[in-house]
Amino acid sequence: MTAPVWRASGMGWRWGAQWTLRDIHLSIHAGERVALVGANGSGKSTLLRVLHGLLKPAEGTLQTNPHVRQGMLFQRPHMLRMSAQRHVALGLWLSGVPWKDASEKARQALVQVGLQDIAKQAAPTLSGGQQQRLAMARVCALLPHVLLLDEPTASLDPRAKREVEQLIAAYAANPVDADTPVTLVFSSHNLGQVKRLATRVLYLEQGRILADLPVHEFFNTPLEARYPQAHLFLQGETL
Ligand SMILES: Nc1ncnc2c1ncn2[C@@H]1O[C@H](COP(=O)(O)OP(=O)(O)O)[C@@H](O)[C@H]1O
Ligand SMILES: [Mg+2]
Numbered sequence: 001m002t003a004p005v006w007r008a009s010g011m012g013w014r015w016g017a018q019w020t021l022r023d024i025h026l027s028i029h030a031g032e033r034v035a036l037v038g039a040n041g042s043g044k045s046t047l048l049r050v051l052h053g054l055l056k057p058a059e060g061t062l063q064t065n066p067h068v069r070q071g072m073l074f075q076r077p078h079m080l081r082m083s084a085q086r087h088v089a090l091g092l093w094l095s096g097v098p099w100k101d102a103s104e105k106a107r108q109a110l111v112q113v114g115l116q117d118i119a120k121q122a123a124p125t126l127s128g129g130q131q132q133r134l135a136m137a138r139v140c141a142l143l144p145h146v147l148l149l150d151e152p153t154a155s156l157d158p159r160a161k162r163e164v165e166q167l168i169a170a171y172a173a174n175p176v177d178a179d180t181p182v183t184l185v186f187s188s189h190n191l192g193q194v195k196r197l198a199t200r201v202l203y204l205e206q207g208r209i210l211a212d213l214p215v216h217e218f219f220n221t222p223l224e225a226r227y228p229q230a231h232l233f234l235q236g237e238t239l
Pocket of ligand 2: 044045046150187
C-alpha cells in the first residue's frame with residue numbers, strides 16, 4: 001500500500017486553554033472520500049485547517065505526504081475585487097504559472113465550472129452559487145491531488161448546491177496524475193450529500209473522533225444510542 005496522505009497520532013489542537021481537537025488517530029489514503037460530520041463547534045473546520053497545514057498540532061504528531069498537492073475551499077470563499085477570470089488567473093500566477101498561460105488556463109477553468117459567460121464580471125458581484133463555483137475553479141485549476149472542503153454547499157439554494165456537488169464529484173472522478181486518485185475530505189451537515197460523496201465518515205463530538213466508519217456502516221449504526229449529541233446531526237438536512 002502507498003504511503004498515506006496523512007497519518008495523525010494522538011494529535012490535538014487548542015485555542016488558548018480550550019482544546020478543540022483531542023486524541024486524533026487517523027490515516028487517510030489517496031482516493032478516499034472522507035466526510036467530517038458533527039454538531040457546530042465539534043472541530044470539523046479546525047481538523048481541516050490542521051490537515052491543510054494552516055495550524056500546527058499542539059500535541060501528538062501529524063505526518064503529511066510531501067508529494068501530495070493540496071487545495072482547500074473555505075466555507076466563505078474570499079472574492080477578490082477583480083473579474084472572475086483574473087481571480088482564477090491570479091491563483092495560478094501566484095503558484096508560479098506565467099501570466100499569459102495563467103490567463104488562458106483560467107479561461108479553461110471557467111468553462112469547466114460553467115462560468116465562461118461571466119468571465120469578465122467582478123467576482124464579488126456574483127451570486128453565492130456562482131462564487132462557490134468560481135472558488136472551485138480557482139482551487140481545481142491548480143490540479144490538487146487532495147481537495148479539502150469546509151461545508152462547500154452550506155447556505156446555497158438546492159440547485160446551486162447540486163451544481164457545486166457535481167463539480168466536486170467530477171473533479172474527484174479523474175486522477176490528477178495517472179497513478180494518483182483524488183482524495184476528498186469535506187465537512188457537511190447534509191446527510192444526503194455525505195451519502196452521495198463520501199466513502200468514509202468521521203463523526204466528531206467536542207474535538208474527538210467518536211466514529212470512523214465506511215459510509216454504509218455509518219448510516220446503519222444506531223449512533224443516537226451510543227452518542228448523546230448524535231441525534232442533532234442525524235436530524236439535519238437530507239436533500
Ligand atoms: N479562532 C478561534 N479562536 C478561538 N476559538 C476558536 C477559534 N476557531 C474555532 N474555535 C473554537 O473551536 C471549537 C471548534 O470549532 P470549529 O473547528 O470551527 O468547529 P466546527 O467546524 O465543527 O463547527 C469551537 O468551540 C470554537 O468556538
Ligand atoms: Mg466549521
